[in-house]
Amino acid sequence: MASRKDPRPTDTLLTPKSNDRYQMADLARLAGVSTSTVSRALAGNPLIKEATRQKIQALAQSLNYQVNQSAASLRKRDIPTMGLVIMGESKQSISDPFILSLIGHIADALDELDMNMLLTRVTPDRAKNFAALYETGQVAGLLVIGQLTNHSQLNDLYNRGTPMVVWGARMPDSHYPVVGGDNFQGGFLAGQHLVQAGCKRIAFLGDINHPEVQMRHAGFVKALTDVGQSFDPRLYMPLLFGDTALRAAIGQWIDQKIEFDGVFATSDVAALTIIAALQERGLKVPRDVKVVGYDDIPLSTHIHPTLTSIRQPTELAGRAMVALMRQRLQNADVDSITLPTTLVARESTLLT
Amino acid sequence: MASRKDPRPTDTLLTPKSNDRYQMADLARLAGVSTSTVSRALAGNPLIKEATRQKIQALAQSLNYQVNQSAASLRKRDIPTMGLVIMGESKQSISDPFILSLIGHIADALDELDMNMLLTRVTPDRAKNFAALYETGQVAGLLVIGQLTNHSQLNDLYNRGTPMVVWGARMPDSHYPVVGGDNFQGGFLAGQHLVQAGCKRIAFLGDINHPEVQMRHAGFVKALTDVGQSFDPRLYMPLLFGDTALRAAIGQWIDQKIEFDGVFATSDVAALTIIAALQERGLKVPRDVKVVGYDDIPLSTHIHPTLTSIRQPTELAGRAMVALMRQRLQNADVDSITLPTTLVARESTLLT
DNA sequence: GTGAAAGCGCTAACAC
């Protein structure tokens, strides 16, 4: 067995599973310099002579040596990792393509800062202390997606000094910085578009206990009242994706002759589901019922009919969250950001 | 400004943004014991008197103190974090619900081991050195999803001693352990089912350069030849999700009168897309064309027609990957695992 | 049952 100081086996047998690793002292010895020189060379410190640097870097490369992060973090008091917290009603909710797109863009933005991403999900049933990620020094800060009803918990955390940026809706008493789409505008655009498409009785699909959805509902109702329509509360359905109750509910509307000719769903996934439920009952989209979704997920253009939707700029969103976090980590004051939402018209609301 | 040793402000002003944190020495001082005692008390070491332990734990709680992981890791040579590497053709591919489900279950399994999950994506364009995650000591091992064409790179890594478990297809010369669905069986079941549903000319949708898809294709062709049917290579389409070429291709088949009455798509997302394309051209599913997808994503039951699909057990898969990794980290020998695939019949292949 | 002291692998004064 090789000694700890020399991970390479002393016999001829290949022992790739050795847990020993090279460390700076090894490189220093092999290169005939001190560890300070190795440290500086690998960090690209200009104090080190070019030739020395190259030699050491080549050596490190050939040994697959990489600086131990725990040791470096401890010493530098610098953490190259960001925490990403996904709060969801259930484990399922991580599967919304919109969230995914957001995660992807956050990851891209972090990549550019050479930061890693530690992902954790928080569900109501298993409400783990995600702040521990920060308190244990594993991450430099927390990016939170989906504030849900944890608003006051988030406020507490932020007030306690946790660097934090949240995706969601700005609440009147939020202390923490929020990045979010303009939900009121999104709801308004959806309502306005359905009205202009000739809809007289429009259903609203989404849970207004969720802060973002509440804003969308407000914008949506505004669009109706602006043209003298009113919203029939019987056409409000707090749908969760995957809810089998949906088909039943649609069936009920039809059976009870509660008429409707438009639907605003607060997610594209919900919109797809309702379109299927309508088709099942023999109703045609957009002929009988027009549908507007939310998020503009890629799948929207790959179904039939293609789906009209409210687009949220996920790339901007991801970048903005990371940018705000960066400011916060530099102890700058940080404001919330509201991003514009736009309507993308497709077949599901076409005039027929 | 408070001194580093006492994070709490000495004046009356609340300064939540202080970067100072309590550390063990602080707790030790406040509790009137040594840091060894604090360390042991927090670790639940039975050597410590119950009363002392409780006092110290209460103190830690009240100060939101958590042990610094970098320091603990450095000392204990133990890393509470697992790396999850998503290899994708594009950034998009992280958005496949199947991958997501797998990620979710891996996260669950890691949670049970009190491990965190460091997520990183690797795309061909930005082929970063994901092994660095391990070599820098940031993660205890690497779980890799989507081996793609990086097979030999993975072999090298594993041979070099990197603890690694891969989701995908077992290759003849894989040295690394692989967890995967039984792709041959999956393909066979799909082919058999379509044949039994009366299909005579079945198209195959998926890129056989991908190892998993290749196996599915083999199983699929076997099912056809078993009953004396042959596969018309003109009905092979290496579709990527989001490919706008798809509609064009379908159109071409129809225009050129290349007949087909069944489609086996190697992902549900692809299946949804093709169903939309068929509907657009006025073809009915399942009346004119029957469709089988792959992965059995939740959305499959929420579209119209509901989608027949090959289910892969993602929960088992996630657990298996973590279990294998655990064995590997205990230096046990690790075998690959093939999980059963099953067919879930729904409306898209119903006899009409 | 608790404390003193050494050291995990690295970085950064400070010295030369």
Place this chain on the structure above:
DNA sequence: GTGTTAGCGCTTTCAC
């Protein structure tokens, strides 16, 4: 330009 040295915050022998 490079080496020496101290110390990041913790865990764990070893001593009592």
